[in-house]
Amino acid sequence: MRRVVITGAGTINPLGHSVSETFEAFREGRCGIGELDIRDVDRLSIRIGGQVKGYDPETRFNRQQLALYDRFTQFTLIAGEEAIRQSGLEFSGHLAAEAGVVLGTSGGGLNTQDENYRVVYEEGKNRVHPFVVPKLMNNAAASHLSMTFNLKGPSFTVATACASSNHAMGQAFWLIRGGAATVMITGGSESMLCFGGVKAWEGLRVMSKDACRPFSANRNGMVQGEGAGVFVFEEYEHAKARGATILAEVVGFSMTSDAEDIVMPSTQGAARAIQGALKDAGIPAEKVGYINAHGTGTAANDKTECAAVARVFGHHADRVMISSTKSMHGHLIGGTGAVELLACIMALKDGVIAPTIGYEEPDPECALDVVPNVARDAKVDYVLSNAFAFGGSNAVIALKRA
Template sequence: MRRVCITGVGVISSLGNDRAEFWDGLTSGVAAIGPKLGMDMEQFRFKNVAAANGYKPEANFEAKELALLDRFAQFALVAADEAVKQAGVEWTEALREDTAVVTGSCLGGRGAEEVGYWELFHNNKNRVHPLTIPLSMSNAGASHISMKYGTRGAAYTISTACSSSAHAIGQAFWMVRSGAAPMAITGGSEAPLFLGSLKAWEAMRVISKDTCRPFSADRTGLILGEGGAMLVLEPLDDALARGAKPLAEIVGFGMTSDAAHLTNPSGDGATSAMRKAIKDSGLALEQFGYINAHGTATQANDSVESAAIRTVFGKQAVAVSSTKSMHGHTLGAAGALEAVASVMALQCGVLPPTANYTTPDPECELDVIPNEARAVRVEACLSNSFAFGGLNAVLAFKAI
């Protein structure tokens, strides 16, 4: 099996419109959380989200392109473009023939569907926009990326709630490692900040009324975010041969199902997924010095995840942080944003903090890197994604 590296990453989030702004935001420890511009937040019990308020569609696409792109698909293309450019991919017909595109999205283009419903049920129209189906389909991001670069290998989208893009990256990794694909563009995108989605999450009573405080005793819930992130994966030997600069190596992937409850997480499933990722990596436990936690700031997730981490690592020292405290919970895109955060942490020798941290919780007894980034180089890290439905996906990365 081939060693697999990451040669390019791209990000758009509430922290900024590219990977540099994303990383600057993460290392500053300042949350990009507040009202969504152009939306009346007074209609919700909560007032804050993590919106990509600085993103301008018209700055990235022509009007005729925007007619075919829901916001989530725009995020996928913008992030992919940045990742491919950083990787310096030189497209050949042979490379295009088998390159894979594997993306994750929880909701896909539901925002486009909502516009149609509004026309039908609020404005009493008897028809919807003729492009509603291609705008709303969850695979639109993957399909548009494939069309942009002319790739003809496997192209598909995984929808496993908040583990969607972590599952996508893991499967793309296995494809490249096995030789099934010579390269993969992989990650995820999500645009869940529309009325129906926000009202549905409001009904669950898991949204914080102010901000996201993972692992704090006074945490009050998650903050919804939007954005996208993409990574270019390729065999390490091929990358070095063409003069590319690997950012980090992806070395393991583990996935499990709790088979327990639709919304309440199970420590057993999380524990097993982490152990599978570590085993798949071939690394020793002590080589892992950091975990980018799922860390949603809900009461159930943080305590269960903390216990799972302690079960896996025991007394082994490992730093843990939740970057959702700054870019919000981007649902199906979360695993991709956090994978990029993990890769950049290894590359730059800086561990991003858990922002907004106030009061220790005895049930979350971990080194959570509170509020300030930590300049320290670690050899390897995990990135956890645990979804509704009991679907767990853990990625393992190693510094190069």
């Protein structure tokens, strides 16, 4: 089996419009959650979110492009451009045929859906734009990325709710490791912060009205976010031969199904995914120094995840650092694992562990080292990134320091 490394990273999210800005926010423990600036926000009971601020699509894309690009596609192309530029790769000839795209999203073009439902049902119009379908479809971002950068290999989209990005990155890892591709552009994107997107999540009654406080005893729910994270996964020998800078190595991936409940998480399912990633990476639990938690800030998720970590890591559980960056950027749903992988890369590359901010009161059922409120300097060789989704879909990625 071939080795897989990461040679490029890009992002736009509530903490920054680039990887460097996001790393700086992680180090500072900055919060990107605030009051929502969307249409009809006064009709919502939840009025906060991790919104990408200071972004004007008309400065990045022309009128013809904006007719085709939903907000989640725009985010993908911005992050993808940064990642590919950092990698130094150009896709032509043989390499173009061996390079593809696999991205994660849950809602796809939800802003486009919301706008056009409003046009038909509220405004009473009987026609919509002819490009509504290609604009809202879940694979739009992956397709536009492949067309923009001439990526002619495997191209598809994974939609498994909050595990979408991790599942996508795991598939990219397997495609290269198994010899089906040399380079894969992968990650995820989401933009659900529109009236319909927030209203739908309100119905679940799991949303906080003030802050995301993972693992803290006084937490009161999750907070939605938006944005994208995109990476260049590359076969190691190919990267080495061209002298590429390697950010980290992908060494393991596992996915499991709870097969129990559509919304309630399972300790057993999460634990099997964590154990599976360790087994795939060929490492014992005690080698892992940091876990980027799913850490949504709901009691059900936090307690289940901590119990799963304790079950897998045993006596080592209190020595592994585990933090949730959702406390800073919110829950990006299908794009969340991609942005969170940035915290894993920062831990391995820079030796800085992103904190869990908003932590106020210890929870006896989450008695782990959650890196509360302040980033920490620490050298780690292996990290895990957890994603546990509605539907009982679990996906865990293992990375190694380059």
